[in-house]
Amino acid sequence: MRKKLPVLLLLLTSCLISISSFAQSVTIKGSVKGTSTGEALPAVSVTVKGSSAGVYTNDKGEFSITVPSLPVTLVISSVNFETKEVTVASASQQVEVSLTSSSPQMGEEIVVSATRVAIRKIESPVTIEQVSAANIRNSPASTFYEVVQNLKGVDMLTSSLTFKTPTTRGFNGSGNTRFNQITDGMDNQAPGLNFSVGSIIGLSELDVDNMELLPGASSALYGPGGMNGTLLINSKSPFKYQGFSFQIKQGIMHADRKYRQEVSPYYNWNLRWAEKIGERAAFKITSEFIQAKDWLAADQRNYKRLGTTGNLIPGTRTTDPNYDGVNVYGDETTFDLVPFLQGIGGQAPFLAPYINTLTGSPINVSRTGYAERDLVDPNTVNFKLGGAFHYKITDDLEAIAMGYIGSGNSVYTASDRYSFKNFIIKQYKLELKAKNWFIRGWATQEDAGESYNATVTTRLTNEAIRKTVTFTNGQPTPQLTDWAVIYSQAFLAGKLSGLTDIDAHNNARSVSDAGAPKPGTDQFKQIFDRVRSVPISKGGGLFIEKSDLYVAEGQYNFSHLTGNVVDILVGGDFRRFVLDSEGTLFADSAAPIPINQFGGYAQVSKKLLKDRLNLTVSGRYDKNENFDGRFTPRATALIKVNKNNSIRLSYQTAYRFPSTQQQWINLRVGGDVLLIGGVTELRDYYKFNSNPIYSLESVQAGAPKVYDYKALKPENVTSYELGYKGVVADNKLLIDVYGYYGQYENFLARTLVVQSKTGNISGLNSASTRQVYSVPVNTEAKVKTYGYGLGLEYKLPGNFVVTVNGSSDVLQDIPPGYVAFFNSPKYRANVIVGNNQLGKRKNIGFNIAYRWQDSYFFEGDFANGEVPAIQTLDAQFSYKIPKTKSLFKLGANNLLNQYYYHAPGNPSVGGLYYVSYSYNIF
Template sequence: MRKSYSKIACMLLAVFLSIAAFAQTVTITGNVKTSTSQEAVPAVSVTIKGTGSGTFTDDKGNFTLTTSQKPPFTLIFSSIGFESQEVVVNNASDVINVSFVPSTQLGTEVVVSASRVPERILESPVSIERVNSASIRVAPAASYYDIVGNLKGVDLTTSSLTFKTPSTRGFNGSGNTRFNQVIDGMDNQAPGLNFSVGTIVGLNELDVDNMELLPGASSALYGPGGMNGTLLINSKSPFRYTGLSFQVKEGIMHTDKRYRDDAGAYHNWAIRWAQKVSDKFAYKITGEFIQAKDWVGADYRNYARLGTNGRVIPGTRQTDPNYDGVNVYGDETTTDLMKNVLIPISKQAPFLAPYIYSLDTNKAIPVSRTGYTEREIVDPNTVNFKLSGALHYKITENLEAVFAGYFGTGNTVYTGSERYSLRDLKIAQYKLELNHKNWFIRSYTTQENAGQSYNATVTTRLFNEAWKPSTSWYSQYGQTYVANLLSGMANLDAHNAARAVADQGRPVAGSTQFNQIFDRIRSIPIVKGGGLFVDKTDLYNTEGQYNLTHATGKVADILVGGNYKTYVLNSEGTLFADSSGNIKIREFGAYIQASRRLFGDVLKLTFSGRYDKNENFKGRLTPRATAVLQVAKNNNLRFSYQSAYRFPSTQQQWINLAVGSNVRLIGGNKDFITHFGFDKNPVFSTTTGQVYTINAVKPEAVTSFEMGYKGLLAEGKVMVDAYGYFGQYQDFLARTLIMQSTTGNPADVVNPATRRIFSIPVNLADKVKTYGYGMSIDYRFYKGYVFSVNGSSDNLQDVPEDYVAFFNAPKYRANLTLANGSLGKDKRYGFVATYKWQDSFLSEGDFATGDVPAIHTLDAQVSYKLPKSKSIVKLGANNLLNQYYFNAVGNSIVGGLYYISFGYNMY
């Protein structure tokens, strides 16, 4: 009986305690609308002043806040693009309705990436650009990556429709290993293919909360690789952004049918679903599908190719028997017709010998095989499917656990050492992290699978051999050529007629015969005589950070962190020197940062340093020191000394890939020296002909000095940002060509038939310098109109002529934007127009080198909001005037893309 009484007493006590606890809490409800159009404002932060307690408005602008604090207290309402507002709550039963006033002042945003702690963008110690979700929503862009290309000092390299790579301060390319892209804390670079895959896997437009761009050296806080900049893309929290969102974007491309036979449709469908199940648990699921007929590489200029070096030369297929078109594949196969065909014919047919020897037998007659254009051999159907999801659980008020996964697959085209058709490419990233207000720990992995991707050049050359071996093709060509000359034909006519005979029966692109042969070859791995490249490389990384400011704040704000990373290279010998098994590369790093405000917050000093070690290289310390000086309210000068450190990429260490004719692209690991016998059989520079001494490649370092100003003028309606920098590279990584005799006799290296050529990474002995400047002005004027203009310049000097630096930056570039998102009586109309210009420049690449003409484009968009249905309709265009351009030799030629979209609950 006593046990029963005890149980009843415990139950009653629990009930009374629960009632008492319930009695001690109050629930506040309310709604937030704009003061101009009375639209609901979602994702507004609602916090109790002086505490960390708070919540967010939902997709209808409603909020519910439960607290143990008794009224009266003050609620603070804040959101990007609006004035912060305080409301006093005197009675818990009152419904709080807030009329949210749009901000008229620029520069109010908070950034994190510049110092890894929150700070106003005006007070950032280094140059930084920020794009928020509101800007993404109204930008005249088919992809949010295009928005990055409008920022000051940014170049956007477009390999194809869904493969775009942003870069800052030079070294632009489809795979820029000097520029970091980080999505939700994860390095977005494919660990084996060495290009960032942000447009292939990761976030769709509906889930991007903000993007922060750090131009210049950023290794001190973000690790090796950030030599020239870091782009951080952060997704929306399901606690803050809830409900269903979707966008249907339909468009049209190739309207003038210049490079495609028909105008092609563009489809982009995106969806996001997020649910806050309770104050502790929330989740989200996102997806995106893109499909279109891609832009095509259509540079048919003649190219004199020598490994990774070369130049554009005059000539066409009709005027040059040795024609090699930049975006024509299979014509890389070439031979000296005189030496390898005509002289042997004279021996087999003595009656032709007198005539053949009447020609100049010492003069080479180079002749190439007939190739196919890119549009004939690369599937035009570009597809991209992305799927991601995340589970968020708040263990305590200050500690949140996140498990997230990101997956992407599809078809696209990439420019590397060759043009690659990426078919069924699959990239996945998974992470588990704990986020505390003072620390975080995160583990993630990147899983890469090249699928059915193939090398367009290799595949087409092998296709020609499968249809008709070069021995037979050149024999027919040579015999017909001599006969044509004997019949009195002019030399060029004799060549063209001989080609027509040798090409008789050549499969037509797209025919059954063509497809059967081509599909068979592209499905065979490169190491087994086909064009397929296998890559299943993985990356594993664990990192953490701790903010000690709560304990050290009286002395300095201190931040510490570190990471451990492992690459597992797995290409089965098609890309890396891993035929005998996987190759592992391990790295670790650690950093510390200390900052202190002085003289009443007039001066802020920050010092940081990072140490990184790769198992194949010596460790390196990268320091950084910055100062921010307030010269007036909201007007700051910034000074910085930054350094960065880059270990050679996985490909620069271990690539082993045949490119072109008798040329091999290899890595700089010391094992290659013995593997290819460089220590026993001497090698020579292809430029000077002198003996070349090979050294194992070393990491690259840069130090950079920058001065900048950012400030608000005209009562916050004008924001000016300007910077200038000077940098110096040590052990600068470049590529050069060497040659080696295949017979072991150094004298045979002068004979193309008895030599092989290697493209190798090297460190330059001399220091390479870079410098540049940029400036932007944003002006918010009459009735919500905003005018923005920016310009910048980047320069590189002191690179020896016989080395390829891949700087690839126009000397000058500029962007102008005019926008207004609140036009009309009900503020429902909006428009944005952006004009972009960049100067012509010399583009250097492993695939091809040549001049890129100046680029002029106009992007524009008009929109109409439907507040009752929380929807927006947009009509826009990228490259409105259809001014075709390419931004690297051999890349796709980009024309106009015209679209209309309907978006629901886009916030």
């Protein structure tokens, strides 16, 4: 009993202390309003002066905070309002505060991404762009993601309504492995694709708190992939933003019926519900639904395809027997008519002399294809569901459990056109976050569902309807029912009857296609659906992708321990990719392929000359199990001319390991080309050592040269940048200008090589006896890039704001024979005019955005070609009702309905016109 007595006394003492503390604590309640409108102000910070304790007002402007004792001084603050201090001496005192709005100071916004610690935007040592929730609310864009394209130096490529890819400083495409996108600390890439899939997974529009964009090299702090930029998207905390919010956006597309047969509706619905549970816990649930008939890829220009390269040529289906339309699928299958005609001559010798007059050179003929409108489901759907639970273990330590799910239908352009059908991508995160450190673990899992390769599926559908030619043991054994045999007989009959060549071809095509089911019929749909449900690895068109990504990472800021001497930040992460495509994309038919990768970084900052000079040095080391490790340093200097003017200089390096596809892809594309990865296992599998490969260029030139295929290395870039940011003209004009120069080493590109199937060099000259590969390579020459940008934001009288920005990016010194995929206009510009405080009550607003970009040549595995200059006009008009916390909007994307496309083979984007109603948006 005596042994237990000290324990009982300790427990009793603890209880008494707890009861005493509870008894002494005081709860203060109050509300906050705006002086000009009298409306309740949500998300206002209420903190105890001299303490870390604090809360936010709810959607009704109310707050409740518990303090140990009275009196205390409360600090009430919010963006765009003057801060107030209120002393509370009595528990019965009802605190009612009115905040006076203040004109926001340009450049005073707080950003984190530039250095991973909070700093004023105007003091960022590198170029940075920012989008706030207010920017999103007022922007003339149909979704929050599209707001990014109005920022300085940004390109946005549209593969479909819901699949859009941003980039900075060039190298754009439907999938950009040189650009990071991070949502709430989680890399938003699809593990198998190795690039972000836009906004089809992640935050709903009402839950976006802000976005920060770092153009250019950013690997030193954010890891591999940040060669050309990093976009960070941050969500709203349920402690700060509470209540139920929703937004209903309804619109129309295809107003002129140019590409679709009828005007179609556009739906975009958002909701968010967040609440506190006591003083320590809070949760949120978010959801978004988008549905519409997608923009249509309808480029029917003729394309001369050579593997994954080619060019646009004259001709149509009725003028070129070997026609291959860019967005016409199935016509990639082609054959030489000559052997079939000669076969007829062998069976009917009396026709041989005449046939010999027709067959002096190859007569290439393609199968009849089908337009994308006849094959791909136009119904684009994107459903997102998210949720989070936050718990404050202490005032300075918060635990977060979070998850996002995105699913639906979309379309994506890669080496072929892919229909993403019933896909699902999931992300989960557990995190502990304190003032000076965090540790988190998260995972991304994808399931391609019923997604299929539209090109491959259509070619195989043609073969299921009628074989082009029958093969036995790998050798052609023509049958009378084969499409090519019927075609050759009908062509010869047409010529014998006196038809011209092209008329004979068109007649032969109609005979060969006779009896084939038409697109849209049940019979055609049954065949097409049967083919697309069979995995690519088993002779169908189904694209299986169930890859995963698992990550653990942490960071610690030692600055509070080092005083004013120096600021130190360290962090690191471990990543594990698990590739699982069942052989439809990767060389993983036998088993999933794991890839492990780890890295760490450190940053040291020091302020000198009475804080007028801020020097920062950082570096990161990463190691991928398939490649040597890579160290990337960064050094920046910020010179403060005065409080609101600064000059920045930076030396930055960035790198990326070859992507998961560049490592392990094993996919037949373009009809006869194998797109393969660069790992040793694949080169050994295809016997590159014992059966040499030759550069395609040398074979075409008639002088075959053995290609020295070296082991892949990580690509890296060194970038130098000089910039200035300042507020002048009595705090009315913000100027931001930069110039940069970069140099790539071991630049990753692709090239075409040829291997003889017979093992003899003579086999390189015939399509039937050779195999063409598209292989990833590092160029030996140093590739250079340079550019500049200028942004001006001017506040006019009456709350009008004008923003003008322009930029330029150039790539040079690409060696001949390599495809760089730079895909960026040399010049681009944006002009935005807006006012969100019109009217007596300042509740009327409008924004107009004009966007222009120069023409450029697009390089892609699917198609190459010139993209004409693009200019679009977006606009929106808004009306706010403060009493009901409502906002009405009338808006249009591409107001003038001037169709444009960002790449050959991508959809033509027209006008989208909408009205929206939002409730309780912050």
